[in-house]
Amino acid sequence: MDYQPSNYLNSNVHLDKNRLFFNKWEMYKLLAPHRLPFRIPYTALFSKQSLHYFVYQQAPFYIKPIDTWAGKKIARITPEYGGYTFQLPNGDSHYLPSEGELLQQLLHYYSHTHTIIQEHAPILPFNNRSIDIRVHMQRDKSGYWLYAGDLVRIGGEDAIVSNLFSKGGGVADTNFVLSNMFNYYQVNLIKKNLKKSGFAIANLLDYYYHFIDIGADFSVDHEGNLWLLEVNTNDKNGRPSYDLFKELPNKTMHKQMVAKDKERKRFWKKKN
Structure with a gap:
């Protein structure tokens, strides 16, 4: 991609060496100093x-x-x-x-x-429901980052977060949701910025630890700006869910993610 974060390592950011992840506070400290293609709530x-x-x-x-x-x-x-x-x-x-x-x-x-x-980030709702956009980054067998895909998570009725699916929540195709909220030009720009943001986060985290799966959650404001809500990475407790993508009507992204995961496991096993 055409975006690279600055070559900067913050010595005040600490990886949890037991779980092998950055908690929410450490992740904020890691990302906040950089000029990135999204905004971060204070x-x-x-x-x-x-x-x-x-x-x-x-x-x-x-x-x-x-x-x-x-x-x-x-x-x-x-x-x-x-x-x-x-x-x-x-x-x-x-x-x-x-x-x-x-x-x-x-x-x-x-x-x-x-x-x-x-x-509270200025989240633009969809059909009066809280939403966020999950971006999934996946490392391939050669160690390069791939943009595996994105989807929209829709919160249930009266939910304060969009990943609680009770009372009518669920997942939806990103293009479908954005096309009902923005014009064609804005949708393309948001999609482009989602991809830039995914690679920017992945490339920056590479300075600190070799993760293999990243799930980043964004909201969108009325002007189409992205706001980062959370970054999830693989750790000793698991990884950002592939199964979210299985809930989409089109299963292609889920199948590709599972296939890439199996491919890299086979390749890395042989290499070791």
Whole structure:
């Protein structure tokens, strides 16, 4: 691709050597200093001070555990009616009338959990549902990165994250969804930027560790800008799911991903 991140290694970024991955906070530190083809929501470690900063902005924000996936224990905080609505992925919500009570609720809910606090990216919904675009990068048998494909994940009714498929959520073809949201020129530009973004992330991570599968999740704003929501990599607990692509009407991308995975396993086994 025609985009390369700067040749820069941040010594303050740390790989979890037990699980062999970068948690959400380390991934943010790794990516944030670079000029990339997407935007990253402002993120900080959760503390009384960082909460006060986000509350002062009077805009929605998220609390996320640094080491979970699939939307586990994410909460969305929305300032309203002079207080704050604390909403969980399962739809449960509580109204807290003051910053102090919000802090106590968060300290209780996230006790013994390291978390980040992150601004709400300007996500453009589809049919009044939260969506994101999953981009999958896959390393081939020779070690080169391939753009394996993309799809749209659609959150269920009232879901605060798009990877919770209950109440009518699921996956959809990227071109179909984007074509219902943008004109032809914008769709092509977004698709081009998705590919640039996938390669930019993969090439940058190569400075730190030799991953073989990357799943990056993006939202799109009203102007067609990409916002990075999360980066998932293969680690000792597994890898970004190929099976998401199996849910698409066209199974071609899933079949190609599985075939490439088998091919590289055979090749690397022979080589070793």
